[in-house]
Amino acid sequence: MITLNRYPREIMLRDGARLTLRPMGREDADRLWEFFCRILPEDKMYFRVDVDRKEMVERWAEHLDYDSVLPILALEEDRVVGDATLHRNKTGWKQRVGTVRIQIAPDFRQRGLGMSMIREMRHLGEKAALHYLMAEAIEEQQPAIRAFEKMGFERVGVYRNFVNDQKGALHNLVVLLYHMAYSEEGMSF
Amino acid sequence: MYNVPAWLRYNFAMPLSRMTCPSCGADLVYDSHEAVKGPDGTAICPYRGRGNPELRAAHDLIYFGKWRKMDATTADIRRAYNQIGRHLKAIGRILETKDLPAAKRDLGKAVEAHHAGDPAGESPDALRFMDHALSYAHMAIDGLLHEEGLPPHDPMEFSKWYDAVEVPFKEEW
Numbered sequence: 414m415i416t417l418n419r420y421p422r423e424i425m426l427r428d429g430a431r432l433t434l435r436p437m438g439r440e441d442a443d444r445l446w447e448f449f450c451r452i453l454p455e456d457k458m459y460f461r462v463d464v465d466r467k468e469m470v471e472r473w474a475e476h477l478d479y480d481s482v483l484p485i486l487a488l489e490e491d492r493v494v495g496d497a498t499l500h501r502n503k504t505g506w507k508q509r510v511g512t513v514r515i516q517i518a519p520d521f522r523q524r525g526l527g528m529s530m531i532r533e534m535r536h537l538g539e540k541a542a543l544h545y546l547m548a549e550a551i552e553e554q555q556p557a558i559r560a561f562e563k564m565g566f567e568r569v570g571v572y573r574n575f576v577n578d579q580k581g582a583l584h585n586l587v588v589l590l591y592h593m594a595y596s597e598e599g600m601s602f
Numbered sequence: 603m604y605n606v607p608a609w610l611r612y613n614f615a616m617p618l619s620r621m622t623c624p625s626c627g628a629d630l631v632y633d634s635h636e637a638v639k640g641p642d643g644t645a646i647c648p649y650r651g652r653g654n655p656e657l658r659a660a661h662d663l664i665y666f667g668k669w670r671k672m673d674a675t676t677a678d679i680r681r682a683y684n685q686i687g688r689h690l691k692a693i694g695r696i697l698e699t700k701d702l703p704a705a706k707r708d709l710g711k712a713v714e715a716h717h718a719g720d721p722a723g724e725s726p727d728a729l730r731f732m733d734h735a736l737s738y739a740h741m742a743i744d745g746l747l748h749e750e751g752l753p754p755h756d757p758m759e760f761s762k763w764y765d766a767v768e769v770p771f772k773e774e775w
Contacts, residue, residue, distance in 0.1 A: 427753040525753060532704070532748045539703035565708070565741070593707065 628659035705745030712738035
């Protein structure tokens with residue numbers, strides 16, 4: 414279990430904007446729904462689920478299980494401007510692999526929030542004793558791919574014409590891995 | 603001499619000024635006309651009041667160092683290698699007391715790259731490994747800053763203090 418006593422945390426972006434990071438709670442369903450409503454249609458096409466349906470967000474908020482999916486929200490005052498989730502398997506062969514998914518509000522892109530959220534996910538992944546973090550992105554999402562690579566994720570594969578957007582068009586899927594191979598004991602400087 | 607309008611308050615013949623910050627140790631080269639000055643008229647170190655000023659200053663001294671230039675000598679590269687080693691040790695001393703495994707991992711990668719990049723080994727990849735070491739060191743510093751709620755360190759913000767030519771940098775995500 415990851416201890417969440419580091420939250421809420423204040424962070425400052427490069428342009429001076431101050432945000433709060435904290436885990437999503439049941440009371441955040443409306444805020445998250447409003448956040449998804451502001452995501453551009455061309456970005457929504459790549460979502461795994463149809464977040465245009467409010468009941469999807471409400472159901473998610475009702476059944477929060479941080480040990481399976483830990484959602485960290487970035488808030489500017491009361492408004493959600495970023496959402497990062499760490500997905501884990503409690504058992505089975507992927508229990509040491511965490512999957513990271515990140516969404517940033519259009520007006521908060523190119524301001525360093527995505528990088529901060531990746532940094533936060535890396536910290537949580539380390540605290541959860543995971544061996545790998547995995548991220549997936551459509552090949553067209555180059556800024557996100559570069560941000561993951563800049564934070565130490567390696568591009569390990571591209572699946573050609575592997576996923577379809579919500580209009581049915583096929584896209585290449587890029588898989589990125591962050592390997593947590595060093596042990597704490599071995600880190601003497 | 604140039605015929606400079608008086609309102610520019612500028613003398614093109616004026617050399618750049620130098621300063622070593624007594625607080626963070628930053629070794630700076632700057633245009634005295636542009637520096638922010640304190641009540642006593644001396645330039646204020648640009649790292650003052652920022653998180654981890656010593657680490658930022660040490661990083662930038664190496665980042666803007668001569669070893670990366672075309673006319674770098676073997677001595678410049680050797681000096682930079684040693685500077686990187688000291689820089690990594692300084693980061694390690696601070697990280698030792700923190701519960702920041704991801705930043706420690708970045709530092710571990712920096713140390714690994716530093717070992718691989720020893721120019722004494724005459725490896726053709728030495729410069730590349732040194733560059734990697736500095737890059738991972740930067741990530742470790744950014745991890746520290748993130749934990750303090752501060753934005754990442756951007757060396758280009760301090761480029762004019764190192765008489766450096768600007769290089770493109772853009773936060774995309």
